[in-house]
Amino acid sequence: MSGTDATDPSRTVALTLADDLHLFLPPRLRAGRVTAAVADDSTLGHLVESAGVPLPEVGRLVVDGADTPASYRPRGGETVEVHAVHRPQEVPGGEPRFLLDVHLGALARRMRLVGLDTAYHNDCDDPVLVEQANAERRVLLTQDRGLLRRRNLWFGAYVRGVRPDAQLDDLLRRFAPPLRPWTRCTSCNGNLTAVPKESVVADVEPGTLAAVEDFARCDDCARVYWHGSHGGRLDEIVDTALRTVAQV
Structure with missing residues (x-):
């Protein structure tokens, strides 16, 4: 993998990543253009993930102007547009249910406050999280890129933002789920x-x-x-969430 054209152009593909995917790249590649070396067993999905972008964050893949699946095996010399997932994103099976990794406890409480079905444990390792997400058909939310790259995970999403309010905003804009506060x-x-x-x-x-x-x-x-004296801050979180989903 390289950020330049140092390798044989006939054995590389040029990836241009959507702006929303630049955060997954190392600083030297934040312009969103990556040159990826092609091996005989390389799939397009493998090349994208080798650049640092988990496939659950990828929408359309366009090779030389044509929509192409992640399983495609590049020949070399192609140009690829890597799009982010379309927002709002639909979840198979209808109304989404969620499972959060151990680092997102504050977000879990906010999600439950606005009425989202949100499973959370503060002591589960990655294999257990994947097993529960698959068994219960929950969207696994995480900021761990390695967790999103697990091949057996049925559906996952990277949570953007550092503070819980920003994380909730990102989640609502991505999935626009029905809210049932309180x-x-x-x-x-x-x-x-x-x-x-x-x-x-x-x-x-x-x-x-x-x-x-x-x-x-x-x-x-x-x-x-x-509803007690602390309700003002909680009311603010709920009202903001309702407005956000209404605007998506």
């Missing part, structure tokens, strides 16, 4: 069900009982929820 437990992802005030007397402080009328309980872990 319907999931931010702790365990269980569904929330409205419950009578009398049923939570043993679970909340007397001051809260006096000030709040509406409560919900998680069907799975039994945690009790209500």
Whole structure:
């Protein structure tokens, strides 16, 4: 793999990457143009991933002006346009469900807050994550490029952004999923069900009982929820998310 034309042009392909894919390239190649050496067993997908771009982040591949599958074996001397995935991206099977790797806990809580079915564990290694994503048909979200390159992963996506709010914005713009705020437990992802005030007397402080009328309980872990003094920041996250999806 090279960023120049140092190898035999007849045994290389010229890759031009979409702007949205430049972050996967080393700094010296951030212009988005890569020269890739062709071996006898090279597929187009292999050459793209050798440049640093995980295939789940790739949309159309256009070889000398024609749409071409990642399984194509380049001859050499070709030019390739590497497009990013189309946004919003559809997920096979309808409404997407998600699984996050161990580094995205803050994003997981925000996703559950806006009602997305979001599985998260803080102690799973890569093979276990892939196994769960495949078994439950969840989109695996990660910032680990190596995890996205696993051949047996059915569907994955790279999360852009450093802070959780930026990560949530990226996710919503990529998938535009239906949102149902305040319907999931931010702790365990269980569904929330409205419950009578009398049923939570043993679970909340007397001051809260006096000030709040509406409560919900998680069907799975039994945690009790209500809209309290911290609701302003949470309302802001929810309102921003709803506006973002409406604009996609």
